[in-house]
Amino acid sequence: VKLLLESKDLNTHAGDHIARNTPLVRAVTNGHEDVVKLLLTHFDSFPDSKDKNGRTPLSRAVENGNDSMVALLLAQDRVDPDSKDNDGRTPLWWAVEKGHRDIADRLLKAGCIDLNSED
Numbered sequence: 857v858k859l860l861l862e863s864k865d866l867n868t869h870a871g872d873h874i875a876r877n878t879p880l881v882r883a884v885t886n887g888h889e890d891v892v893k894l895l896l897t898h899f900d901s902f903p904d905s906k907d908k909n910g911r912t913p914l915s916r917a918v919e920n921g922n923d924s925m926v927a928l929l930l931a932q933d934r935v936d937p938d939s940k941d942n943d944g945r946t947p948l949w950w951a952v953e954k955g956h957r958d959i960a961d962r963l964l965k966a967g968c969i970d971l972n973s974e975d
Contacts, residue, residue, distance in 0.1 A: 878905050884913040884929070887922055896932060903932040910941035918947040918963070921956045930966050937966045938973070946973060 880901040883891040892913075895901040904912050914935055917925040926947075929935050938946050945953075948969055951960035963969060 878902070878907075880905065881907055881911075881913050881916060884922075884925055885916045885920065887920065887925065889925055889928065892925065892928060896928075903929055903935045904939060906939075906941075910943075912936075912939050912941075912947075915939070915941060915945075915947050915950055918950045918956065918959055919954055921954060921959065923956075923959055923962065926959050926962055930962065936968070937963050938969050940973070944974065946970075 878901065880892065880895045880903065883895060896903060904914070906912055912935075914926065914929045914937065917929055930937060938948070940946055946969070948960060948963045951957075951963060
């Protein structure tokens with residue numbers, strides 16, 4: 857993966873043709889924390905980029921219950937923990953929906969969460 861990412865012709869900001877999933881979204885969704893770190897630190901990937909459904913990498917990590925990935929993404933300056941998808945759902949909504957109580961607590965502690973938000 858590292859060799860592929862070092863290719864001069866690779867655009868790490870481009871999404872696929874179906875869901876507009878960037879390499880970062882794919883790495884987060886599949887739980888490849890080492891690749892996520894590489895993309896964030898060396899390739900300036902946009903940690904808050906949205907797919908065609910308006911979902912962010914953080915939203916995907918929350919849905920999957922990947923607490924360490926959530927922590928990694930929340931540590932980025934450019935991540936909005938309250939970002940809404942096309943249906944008005946936030947990462948906190950996904951944490952509650954999927955029963956990920958520890959992740960919901962982490963999101964609330966991160967701040968910037970509108971508790972009165974409706975989907």
